[in-house]
Amino acid sequence: MSPKISDEVKEQRKQQILGAAEQVFIRTGYELATMKNIVEEANMSRGWIYLYFQTKEEIFEALIAKYDQENERIFSELMANSSSIWAALEMLLAEQKKSMMTIEKSLASAYYEYFLSGYRDKDRRLRLIRHYETALSNIIRLLESGIAKGEFHPTLPTELIGKIITSNLEGIMTLSMAVGAEQAEAAAQIDALIPYFKMLLGVSEESS
Template sequence: MSPRLTEERKEERGQQILDAAKRVFARKGYGAATLKDIIEETGMSRGWIYLYYQTKEEIFEAVLDQMDMDYEQSLEHLKAETSTIWQMIETLFARQQQELEQAEGGLMSAFYEYFLVGWRYPDRREVLTRRYERGIERFAQILQTGVSRGEFVPAMPVQDISRLVASFQEGIVAHTHAVGATKANTALQLKSLLRYLGSLLQRPEEEAL
């Protein structure tokens, strides 16, 4: 077996572990899932898993990292497919609404369980802080692109707008997972947030109408 093939096989097994972990976390949540569950889901031996990860927490954080990379790629594709940044933002909100209305449990619930229950642990808090800041910066960059293109004349710094939107979104998502999309009226909340965001961005074409 060539070194190149060995490396490819290693990557395949690593992906199999993450795919299995996603299924386990989506099905059982973070707290109830065990490393044994993930090992059984992969169909691999415990020794193989330990070549990649030592703990359930390491696996979960690797899943989050992969989700982040996938999201970054989807943003790049969406930016290329949409004619304006505002259209891109509208599409992101529509996708989020669809995901929340279809979700019951799933990885997002495991995500909230991991951080909201474990915020007292310094390592988890560090991961959450890092992800939070990265998310704020990511959306601020999208908004800044709209400013650079002349689409937006923001009422405040785009970083502040990004933090506001993140806070509102987190509340909407948390309530949706707690009581369901119908009781939380998720569609109305996201629509209202989008309207509020538009007012903060003071879109010139809106003023011209």
């Protein structure tokens, strides 16, 4: 009878697999990555890995869930610790600029590849919709907080402004993946959008 493995060891092995898979996806992208690549990168037997995940898609979904949780934590901390809601939005845009400039060396490139190449697949399309709704709901939560605090006086419905911000950021990120952040002038595009967002939100002088 084989010895029991503690929950702590199981979690360590799971994180080892996810860490190895992340490196593979960053290096090869989503479509070209294989379970064989992940097995070799993790330096674990194929049998051990299949105890946790059956396909590379399961592994990638676990990575997406992990990063969604981390992004939610960062977003909440940003709202709680910023001097104003507008400052929180500016910091969020600054983080987006950093992400775009390093997209080819991060999981973000595989992330967008996964969704864009599989948008016709019903299950993957549902995940894409959930990803969009999560991003949008976070932006709307931020905007509503700014309205409640008297910082924002929106010139359009809040949900529409949230969609405009989300669509612009997602579009620039996708273009950065396709042609590179420098050629897309991703940072300059975001900087140019800031006055537009400020106008849409009717940001008070005290907040900006």
